[in-house]
Amino acid sequence: MSNIAGKAYAMNVITPIRPYTTWVNKFIFWIAVKIPGTLKGLITLSLIHYARWVIIGKDQFPHLDPKQPKEELNYTYMMFFSNFNGSWDQYVDSFTFAIPGGLDLFWKWNIRYSKSVPLTPFHDYIRYNQIETIHYYNAYPLAASNDVKSAKTVKSSLIKFEQDTRNVSGDNFLKLYNALLRGLQHDMGDMYPTPIVSMSAHQVERRQKWHAANLPEGGAGPTGGTAPKEAHGHSAKKGK
């Protein structure tokens, strides 16, 4: 089991709603999509690759086989699904610090929802209703959502730059080149492995393997980790 793949964390939370208040949630979702600004806090946080809220009626849960026992559900459920950057704590904390009102708006009608401030009851609520991820695939494990956005910006800027500079003089080229760099100054971050979130034995071993493969000289790479005993930073062994 791991909720983490590369820089992304998958969170699935399923919480019950009284069937007769379901329409309120649907209405709120509709508003959020229609009225720009409702999600401004979320967008400013810029930690989410993809998130979705879905209402699942009590008869809408998948029944895949006649042999699967039928469950008796008394509630409608709200499923929240998010792929975000950072650890569980970091993410939930960022949300409660930054947009407590927004969270309350979405979950208010959910049974036993505690409100997002104070923090600990909210933490407990999410933890209790979270469904752990059993399998999680991430095509770009090195990319945080900001990296994806930046990569898109860099690509389109470069294509445009190439077109704009086909026939310009040296001086003009420099001017446009400087403008290109200036325009991309917040899109040039390095893309290396994630800061360490999980201390599970499996993840620790994976990191060690990555280091062994990528840092044969034992220097401290971008994520750090365990350097072999003889590595003193400016290792004398560096020279080929």
Next chain:
Amino acid sequence: MTKQLDLLDIQGNILRAYGRFGYPVARYVFLNVRNTAKGREFVGEITKKVTTSVEWGDGPGKIKQPDRTVNIAFTYQGLKDLGVPISSLVGFSPEFASGMKGRKDILGDDGPSSPEHWDPIWRGNRETREKDVHIFISLNALAGQGLDWLTVAEKNRDDAYAWLLDEINKTEGGVVLLDGHLGDDDANLNYQDVRVVLDNNGVPTPKEHFGYTDGISDPVFEGVPYDERRVKGRGKQMPGGTWAPLATGEFLLGHVDEAKEYPPAPEPILLSRNGTYMIYRKLHENVATFDRYLEEQGSKFPGGKALLAAKFVGRWPDTGVPLVKAPDAASNAKFGAQLLSLNAALNAAQKKGDKESVKSNEQAIDDILSDFTYDDDMSGAKCPFSSHIRRINPRASLEMMNEEGDKPGSFKVSKDAFDTPGALANRRRLLRRGLPYGEVKDRTRDDGNHGIVIMMVNADINRQFEFVQQQWVNYGNDFKAGNDKEIILGNHSMDDNFPSKAVIEADPDSDQPPYILSKIPRLVVTRGGDYFFIPSMTALRMIAQGVIDPT
């Protein structure tokens, strides 16, 4: 400020950075408890001398400023070996139980900073029972008033140390002094000495060894009477660029924090209330590498070497004036001149005992050095996103956005996106204590005995210190900088395949390109440390008596 803290119950090093109050010299001592009963007795004796946060002066409820301060803190194993019951111990945070060494992957203590290169005391810590660091004691010494200020301070320190050794001896081996602090020429010492940096004439300076003016910013929170006037730029940023003190619970257990709840703490409440966590970190400074790198990059950087040095930290080295206020050398010189005359006036007022004039001059100095936001520098053209102070306390600057139609490479305030402008910074704040250690004898060499002992104080090590260290110092995503690290402290890669870099942003309205700092070397190296719990006076007495009992 309406909140009243019980100053007599709170240890003095939590509320006061002693260096700022006339204590330029300190000694830190670490002990191992061999016998629980004697250890508790020892704690009882020390507790009698522990310095509290009570106000100094002549008025009611005040005491005379002491010649030396004594403070005490414990590691997790220390508390355990002093007999704190397991039902209380499990209430401490997991990272406190695990200790700094166990958190090296989170903290990025790798390569030359990894524990196998730490000072012997920190290498030996948490390996065998006999070498475990259990107790931390800090002795800060008041300076004299005249030319012999340093001699007086050193005498105060030596007296305090002699007293401490005496108390240790009285335990007859029940408590043992640990050695393994590296000093000059790798001497193996029983203590860690720290002292302000002196200039060539032996005059004390507010500098650290790279040459920056330090010790300016420090969070202001509710209930500290002597910080009331210092809230601008030090509290939390409110709408409209005003400031309010942070919630007490960000720095003291048993008080409500910014999330309107009591921070997680061990039981019983008498054990945790008015106590807090301290992070002790000995950081070596590679001064030669710093000078060489600054020289090399400064010769290429369009603004020149002095500006580049300021860009690394976000403040001008000579004056401490923040870049957002003084983006160029001319404005720094102007503020510098103002500071010079304000400091002269402050000194004169202090000599005369003119309290009103002291206040107004202090306020004017503070306004220049501390009262600033990043609101008018959202793109980082003045203070780079990867500079030390912006990464470590971004104030309201993470509430940023770039919309369709905005200039490429620019950010603006994402107004009202968050509940409060400083939402992402207010729960990541750190009180800073400690002083520089050692002397730089030869600036062309990295080795030698010089750096900073930094002690951070916070209510939640993981949420505050570790988050800042991991997410903001050694990673840059929140600053739209990918894996780029903070310039001064980042655990910059020592591997040619993964060179570290940072972007010094240009003004989006100018025709300049940003400057890319390439191949940033490791400037600061960890030499050891651990996580401590600073109990209240009440808790100290209870630990000494062995009456901590959560049942």
